[in-house]
Amino acid sequence: LARFWLTECKNVIAVFDAATSVQDIIRNVSQHQSGEKILTEQRDYRFRINRKDIVKMKYFLSESGMEELQDRFMNSSSTMYRWRKELAVKFGVREPRYLLLPDSVTLL
Numbered sequence: 001l002a003r004f005w006l007t008e009c010k011n012v013i014a015v016f017d018a019a020t021s022v023q024d025i026i027r028n029v030s031q032h033q034s035g036e037k038i039l040t041e042q043r044d045y046r047f048r049i050n051r052k053d054i055v056k057m058k059y060f061l062s063e064s065g066m067e068e069l070q071d072r073f074m075n076s077s078s079t080m081y082r083w084r085k086e087l088a089v090k091f092g093v094r095e096p097r098y099l100l101l102p103d104s105v106t107l108l
Contacts, residue, residue, distance in 0.1 A: 004049045006037065014038035049090055057087055060096045 002015040013035065016025050032038050059069055060083075069080050088095055 004054070006039075008051070053087060053090060056083055057091075057096060057099075060084055060087065061100060 005012045006015045013032075014025075014029060014037070016028075028038055059072065064072075066077060066080055070077060073080070084096060088098075091099060093099055
């Protein structure tokens, strides 16, 4: 997901692995000019998230029912369930709904 935002969003200039030390992050950021994208070595993940996945995820996370999704994408219910499962695997969750924040959680 981070790699997707690095390529698609101009405000994101760098993505680092969780194992990257703070000193390495500071060194990498200070070596690049302002606004320049910082491409660090990253593991080759098997699943890549693309723009279509983001669109599908938007519909799965909304209150849309399965019938509405079938009408929207003109596919069978088995295809919709397969897409939902593939997205869950890509995001590393059991079901897409687990990506939603509860209403009581507020971001600072």
